[in-house]
Amino acid sequence: MSALAALRNLAFALTLGACAGSALANSYEAQLPPELSTSPHMCDYVACADVMPGADSFSERKGQPPYVEAYRSADGGKQLLGYVMLSTDITDIPAYSGKPVVTLIGMDTTGHFTGVKVLKHSEPILLLGIPEEALIEFNNQYLGKFVGDNIEIGRSRPEQDIIGLDAITGATVTVIAQNQVMMLSGGEVAKQVGILKPTIRPQAKFIDTGAKPSWQQLVEDGSVQRLTVAAEEVGLPHRGQPYIDLWFGYLNQPTVGRAVLGDGPYNSLMSRLGEGDHALFIVRSAGIESFKGSGFVRGGIYDRVQVRQERDAFTFRDTDYFNLYGIAAAGAPAFSESAIFIVRSGAFSAAYPWKLVFLANKMDKATGAKTFANFDTEYWLPATYMEGGHPEIVKPDPVWLKIWKERMVTIIAFTAFLVAIAVVYSQRDTLVRRSTRKNKWPVNAFKYVGWVISIGFVGFGLLAQPSITQVLTWFHALLFQWQWELFLSDPFIFIFWWFIIITVFLWGRGLFCGWACPFGSLSELLYKIGGWVG
Known part of the structure; x- marks a missing residue:
């Protein structure tokens, strides 16, 4: 058998293996019962015991965001084993497909993960190129880990108290999103049940200016904020008005409170x-x-609105609600619904920024299924109304920016490689004129070196192989919801695609397919080796 024929057989075997792997997928776009997201009896519609070994009964949904308690029968009674949560009840962080990975999560009473089960995902890379078992193995890394630990994708860094998890080759964005889902979901429930303690923040000291600002002035200085959700953002057709348009603000501050409520109602509220x-x-x-x-x-519980301050969430019960009959500030808009809510926690502080979060039912245009989506707007009481102004706050970098900073040297090297082969390719006519029929090294030397770097550094080292599944993700994001953070989470693929777009417009597909693509370079190199071997 010739070497070329052997290579063909190898390619066929790899293709067959990929197809067999895809046949194992059973949660890709799985049809979940609609009651799973709405019924108080969540565990009637999903096997909660799969993520809580030893449990034989489960409570109704409780808390906000919701969770269920898991019990084991013991000595004629029930022993609390832990808590089970559905990730989409808590967060809608999208994975690479632009849709969240619906995950069932178990956590014991000490805050350690006991089980993770993917119920539904829309990741094409886990259908076409990577077996679904890879995601299962990734999730198994959480078992036994504490929800309060600092867990990140990548290597462990004990000196920084960071526990690292092994990523899935070729699905970096998916596992980064899944890590955020796991830690956020577990953390929200852990804080509700007392496993994680809330952060105690210094309280604000207010300045009463004695002024009575108008509504427009309150909006301009940030004392009143606005949260608007368009109908299209929740999967509904445009109806000439938003899905909801909210105005909100903080009332304890005397100048703001009196301007919004008036002197009498403000004094009554404070009492x-x-x-x-x-x-x-x-x-x-x-x-x-x-x-x-x-x-x-x-x-x-009022399940549509809540307040978040950093990692702490504050929800409202009926006892936290007061009627709001009118707004005293001149120029205030007419309103059809109103409320005063009370945050009863020493962990909340008006000196620090917080967010009003609105939870909406979002319709999936493709399947018609409803899920919860979070929309928020940040509020920070103006510094002029507080003694000492705003405290200094160092906000953590978003996940995508942290990745870019940590891999900056490699990103520079990768970018330099792309620029170098683009410059050489632009001079290919000059190099061809210097070549002869017997001596093609002026061209081939650069090409062969490019192949080796593309295969070794870009392909096996960085795992930066562009694929059609990424193109589908781009189109999906353009049609439904574009999020830069999603694509920036994998810097090498992000840079590579911009390189492809620019160079295809300049020179066609020859540079990428023949020089830069790791798979194309490997194919060309194997073909050359096969020809040399005979």
């Missing part, structure tokens, strides 16, 4: 607050949705 209580107002000036929710019952 009703306990030590450490914080009052916020929300009004809806437009929209088809209610921020109070249609399913609210006495004794329950």
Whole structure:
């Protein structure tokens, strides 16, 4: 058998193996029962025991964001083993497909992960190129780890108290998103049940200016903020008005509180607050949705709005609600729904920025399924209303920026390689004229070196192989929801695609396919070797 024929057989075997691997996928675009996201009895629609070994009964959904308690029968009673949560009840962080990976997560009473099960994903790379078992093996790395640990993708760094997880080759963005889902979901429930303690922040000391700013002045200085959700953002057709349009602000500050409520109502409200209580107002000036929710019952939780301050979340019960009958500030908009909510926690501080989060039902245009989506706007009381102004805050870098900083040297080397082969390729006519029929090394020397670097450094080293699945993801993002953070999470693929787009317009596909593509370079090199071997 010739070497060339052997290479053909090898390629066929690899293709067959890839197809066999894809046949193992069973959660790709799986049809989940609609009750899974809405029913109080979540575990009637999914096998919660799969992520909580030893449990034989489960509670109804409780808390906000929701979770269920897992029990084991013991001595005629029930022993609490831990908590089970559905990731999409807590966060809608998208993976590379632009859709979240729906994950069932188990955590024991000490905050250690006991099980992880992917119920549904839309990652084409896990269908076409990488077996789904790779994602299962990745998730298994969380078992036994504490929810409060600093867990990141990549190598462990004990000196920084960072626990590293092995990524999935070729699916870096997917596992980065999954890590955020795991830690955020587990952390939210752990804080609710007391495993993780909230951060105690210094309280603000207010300055009463004695002024009565108008509504426009309150908006301009940031004392009143706006949160608008368009109908298209939740999968609905445009109806000439937003899905919801909210105005909100902080009322404890005397200047702001009196401007919004008026002197009498403000004094009455302050007299009703306990030590450490914080009052916020929300009004809806437009929209088809209610921020109070249609399913609210006495004794329950307002499940459409919550406040987040860094990693702490604050929800509202019926006892945290006061009526808001009007706004005193001149020029205030008309509103159809209003409320005053009370944050009853010493962990909350008006001196630091916080976010109002609105949880909406989002319709998936492709499947018609409904999921929860979070929309938020940041609020920070103006510095002029606080003694000493704003405290100094060092915000952590977003995940994508942290990756770029950590791999900056490699990114520079990769970019330099792409620039170098582009410069050489642009001079190919000059190099060809210097070549002869017997001596083609003026061209081949650069090409062969480029092949080796592309295969070894770009392909096996950086795993930066562009593929059609990434193109599909780009188109999906353009049609539904574009997020730069999603693509920036893999810097090498991001840079490579911009390189491809630019060079294809300049010279066609020859530079990428023949020089830069790791798979193309490997194919060409094997063909050359086969020809030399005979």
